[in-house]
Amino acid sequence: MSALSVTYVLMFYLATALLVFGLVRKIVQYAQTPAPLKIPTTPAPVTKSGVVLRMASEVVLFNSLFKASKWTWLFGWMFHLALLLAFFRHLRYVISPDSFLWPLVNLEIVQSFGKYAGFAMIIGLLGLFGRRIFVDRVRYISSPSDYLMLLLILGIAVTGMMMSFVAHTDIVHLKEFILGLIYFNWQPVPTDPLLLIHLSLIIVLMIIFPISKLLHAPGVFFSPTRNQVDNPREVRHVAPWAAKLDAESDS
Amino acid sequence: MADFETPELTEIPVVPHIKEGVMADSKPYVAKADFQEALGFPGELVDNWEKVAVDKLGELKGKYRSLQVFLDSCVKCGACTDKCHYYLGTSDPKNMPVARQDLLRKVYRRHYTFAGKYFPKLVGAVDMTKEVLDDWYSYYHQCSQCRRCSVYCPYGIDTAEISMAAREIMDEIGVGQKYCNEIIAKVFKIGNNLGLPEPALADTLEGLEEEVEEDTGIPIKFPLDVKGADIMLVTPSADFFAEPHVDGLIGYAKVFHEAGASWTISSYASEAANFGMFIGSYENMRRVSRRIRKAAKDLGVKRIIFGECGHAWRVAYSFLNTLAGPWDFLDPNYPVPQHICEYTHDLIQQGKLKFDKSENDHMTLTFHDSCNVARASRMGDKPGGQFRIPREIIKATCNNFYDMPSDTIGEATFCCGGGGGLLTDDLMEIRVKGAMPRMQAYKTVVEDHGVTNVAAICAICKTQFAKVLPYYGFTMDQIISLHQLVGDALILSDAPSEATATESSEE
Numbered sequence: 001m002s003a004l005s006v007t008y009v010l011m012f013y014l015a016t017a018l019l020v021f022g023l024v025r026k027i028v029q030y031a032q033t034p035a036p037l038k039i040p041t042t043p044a045p046v047t048k049s050g051v052v053l054r055m056a057s058e059v060v061l062f063n064s065l066f067k068a069s070k071w072t073w074l075f076g077w078m079f080h081l082a083l084l085l086a087f088f089r090h091l092r093y094v095i096s097p098d099s100f101l102w103p104l105v106n107l108e109i110v111q112s113f114g115k116y117a118g119f120a121m122i123i124g125l126l127g128l129f130g131r132r133i134f135v136d137r138v139r140y141i142s143s144p145s146d147y148l149m150l151l152l153i154l155g156i157a158v159t160g161m162m163m164s165f166v167a168h169t170d171i172v173h174l175k176e177f178i179l180g181l182i183y184f185n186w187q188p189v190p191t192d193p194l195l196l197i198h199l200s201l202i203i204v205l206m207i208i209f210p211i212s213k214l215l216h217a218p219g220v221f222f223s224p225t226r227n228q229v230d231n232p233r234e235v236r237h238v239a240p241w242a243a244k245l246d247a248e249s250d251s
Numbered sequence: 252m253a254d255f256e257t258p259e260l261t262e263i264p265v266v267p268h269i270k271e272g273v274m275a276d277s278k279p280y281v282a283k284a285d286f287q288e289a290l291g292f293p294g295e296l297v298d299n300w301e302k303v304a305v306d307k308l309g310e311l312k313g314k315y316r317s318l319q320v321f322l323d324s325c326v327k328c329g330a331c332t333d334k335c336h337y338y339l340g341t342s343d344p345k346n347m348p349v350a351r352q353d354l355l356r357k358v359y360r361r362h363y364t365f366a367g368k369y370f371p372k373l374v375g376a377v378d379m380t381k382e383v384l385d386d387w388y389s390y391y392h393q394c395s396q397c398r399r400c401s402v403y404c405p406y407g408i409d410t411a412e413i414s415m416a417a418r419e420i421m422d423e424i425g426v427g428q429k430y431c432n433e434i435i436a437k438v439f440k441i442g443n444n445l446g447l448p449e450p451a452l453a454d455t456l457e458g459l460e461e462e463v464e465e466d467t468g469i470p471i472k473f474p475l476d477v478k479g480a481d482i483m484l485v486t487p488s489a490d491f492f493a494e495p496h497v498d499g500l501i502g503y504a505k506v507f508h509e510a511g512a513s514w515t516i517s518s519y520a521s522e523a524a525n526f527g528m529f530i531g532s533y534e535n536m537r538r539v540s541r542r543i544r545k546a547a548k549d550l551g552v553k554r555i556i557f558g559e560c561g562h563a564w565r566v567a568y569s570f571l572n573t574l575a576g577p578w579d580f581l582d583p584n585y586p587v588p589q590h591i592c593e594y595t596h597d598l599i600q601q602g603k604l605k606f607d608k609s610e611n612d613h614m615t616l617t618f619h620d621s622c623n624v625a626r627a628s629r630m631g632d633k634p635g636g637q638f639r640i641p642r643e644i645i646k647a648t649c650n651n652f653y654d655m656p657s658d659t660i661g662e663a664t665f666c667c668g669g670g671g672g673l674l675t676d677d678l679m680e681i682r683v684k685g686a687m688p689r690m691q692a693y694k695t696v697v698e699d700h701g702v703t704n705v706a707a708i709c710a711i712c713k714t715q716f717a718k719v720l721p722y723y724g725f726t727m728d729q730i731i732s733l734h735q736l737v738g739d740a741l742i743l744s745d746a747p748s749e750a751t752a753t754e755s756s757e758e
């Protein structure tokens with residue numbers, strides 16, 4: 001195998017390891033850090049199932065963002081939905097045709113939606129980028145990393161779209177490479193420059209995911225203002241470190 | 252009136268362009284050593300405070316999931332940037348919620364994240380320096396912890412949590428805020444924010460009894476330290492004599508009287524307010540709260556009811572069970588604690604209170620939802636009861652009521668500008684400017700519906716309104732207590748039949 005292929009194989013393993021390790025570490029940290037006080041932003045659901053609904057409306061519809069800013073919501077939601085559709089489309093490259101999932105993944109609707117979602121993704125990203133540049137308040141709060149993050153994802157989207165619409169890449173070859181990674185039966189990486197850029201950017205994204213603001217993905221599920229049940233009078237809520245204070249005091 | 256300009260009230264609300272640094276000099280007085288120490292904090296800036304601060308941040312993020320998750324999750328989407336009344340009123344970008352958070356986040360990133368340690372410029376990470384501390388002291392005291400930003404953030408990031416953490420860190424290195432810390436020290440020493448000792452309180456209540464009897468011809472009681480009473484009323488100490496608070500207290504007393512309730516105030520826990528929350532100190536908040544537990548046990552009461560106060564109701568509703576519970580020694584048939592509005596509302600539902608609404612006909616009302624009631628607690632058993640119940644009480648006691656524009660009430664309510672420990676004269680500029688969005692909404696109903704008064708259920712809101720209304724061309728007496736409306740319209744069934752004595756007492 002060429003040095004290029006070896007590099008990509010190693011980089012993919014490294015990126016996957018960092019992504020998984022980093023995310024697990026963060027999720028464990030979030031789960032283990034106590035929330036000593038009841039702080040749901042009210043009006044809040046008074047039951048667990050209500051909280052599930054609230055969380056679903058946040059994660060699926062971006063409910064709070066919708067209340068806040070219609071433009072940011074539009075671009076942000078468009079981008080995330082397109083990301084999801086593109087993700088489904090890409091399953092074709094990692095699932096082998098004899099898997100029971102294959103018929104699902106290979107559905108015309110999944111494939112073409114995924115293909116055109118790329119446009120929505122690029123429009124969404126450009127919209128978010130535009131806000132960052134043109135709205136003085138958003139410009140003020142942006143660090144270099146905030147622009148770079150958008151450019152990185154934009155780079156992934158654009159190279160991906162070019163392979164769909166401009167210069168088709170060798171899908172069969174790519175799939176062999178990916179399946180080779182999964183089954184530890186390494187195959188050479190295709191040498192199409194567009195594809196190599198696409199893959200490199202994805203590797204970068206995987207590596208920075210757990211050490212960047214992309215942590216909002218797991219974070220939202222742990223946000224006490226959104227995931228707590230509003231029942232402080234009915235159920236006494238005490239964190240372990242606070243319970244120690246109780247044990248020390250007399251009454 | 253002062254050495255700053257009162258913001259203009261425009262026809263339609265506008266989001267201002269940023270003007271950097273305009274509020275950098277707004278800082279409250281620093282707490283003296285005595286008061287710092289009374290709360291368990293160092294008296295003055297400690298040696299190597301930079302390290303102490305960073306370590307404390309590390310400790311806090313391990314104790315509060317909110318802090319850890321919020322510091323990591325912000326994507327700088329900007330959705331919160333136009334949601335803070337202090338930004339809208341001052342144009343200072345550091346009053347945008349996310350920018351306020353970033354003052355702390357940049358230190359967090361520098362010391363506790365990979366990117367901040369190795370690529371600080373890239374992610375805007377900085378060390379803990381004197382400039383950073385100055386910014387903290389200015390801008391974490393320009394946050395009323397109203398949680399409006401948390402309503403709109405896609406991850407529910409609540410800047411109040413960040414402000415509380417920052418204030419706790421500052422206390423920990425010896426730089427506390429005078430106003431809050433002095434008050435907490437007074438509660439520990441005397442039992443209330445005002446430093447009103449038991450004999451003075453007894454005097455005040457007696458005076459009130461005389462006044463009300465003169466007014467109504469009925470001996471309505473304001474009992475103090477009555478052992479074995481059913482209900483203990485815990486109310487903000489401003490209710491004992493500040494205007495318009497005291498009219499609210501008279502209202503509660505009339506309701507208790509009409510209901511035939513046995514109730515009492517405690518001189519030991521003669522304060523509903525709990526400024527421990529404002530400074531983010533669990534320990535101090537707990538210590539203040541446990542006075543209520545002790546008072547309830549000592550007096551042997553069965554129920555606890557809180558008077559009109561926003562942040563006090565947050566601590567009471569959301570935290571009291573945690574901080575001072577369990578309340579298994581009280582009557583299990585009632586929630587612990589209850590809000591006076593829940594109590595009055597229940598009585599109205601049961602048909603036990605009769606009102607002559609025309610007593611309030613000289614006013615056209617609107618209602619100000621206090622932030623901590625609106626976004627950090629509840630009344631009744633359904634979400635949103637905190638909006639419904641006070642309005643139903645107003646509608647039961649008044650003929651003329653109009654709400655302010657819908658994007659300025661309910662969960663979207665604008666802070667009065669004086670909450671979160673900012674209700675002090677040394678912060679007058681930020682208080683006046685921060686009141687702008689609320690004043691704008693008020694002006695709308697004044698012009699459109701001829702509204703003459705605004706009712707509130709928070710001691711801080713009432714004091715703040717009385718102070719800032721005149722800056723915007725209104726008069727200070729336009730703010731009233733919700734229970735004043737109740738008290739004035741309530742028909743007392745044991746009133747002398749020649750009811751000439753029930754002439755209204757206000758104005």
Ligand code: SF4
Binds near residue numbers: 393
């Ligand atoms: S909590 Fe309120 S005062 Fe503080 S930043 Fe958020 S909106 Fe502004």
Ligand code: SF4
Binds near residue numbers: 325327331349403405
């Ligand atoms: S709305 Fe939330 S995520 Fe967006 S900038 Fe504000 S704090 Fe950050």
